[in-house]
Amino acid sequence: MLEYKGIKIPETADEWQLYDNLKGNRDKASDELTEAAKDMVDYVESSFQRLKPRLSLSCQIVADKLNKNSKFGATDTEPRHIANRVMNGIVNQWLQKLFYTESSIGWF
Secondary structure, X not given: OEEEOOEEEOOOOXXXXXXOOOOOOHHHHHHHHHHHHXXXXXXXXXXXXXXXXXXXXHHHHHHXXXXXXXXXXXXXXXXXXXXXXXXXXXXXXXXXXXXXXXXXXXXX
């Protein structure tokens, strides 16, 4: 496995679990898949960098309300954890809407 920007990406035909009983160059196919996976990492990272300011702003809006209501314990660990869970839910739902369709299994 190749470690690319903290993500493990298959490098070999065996790691990609490509067929080995067919004519053709499966090593070339695995090279193409590895490069495509690296491109995917780069693209998603770039997209996240553009999204990051909006995520930060939305977190700041909630943080401001938590701080405003600190006398009710809103700045304790539990309410902050709940706010994080909400943000994780938003991000996970967004990813599912983006990548999953009824006609596919997983993202591809």
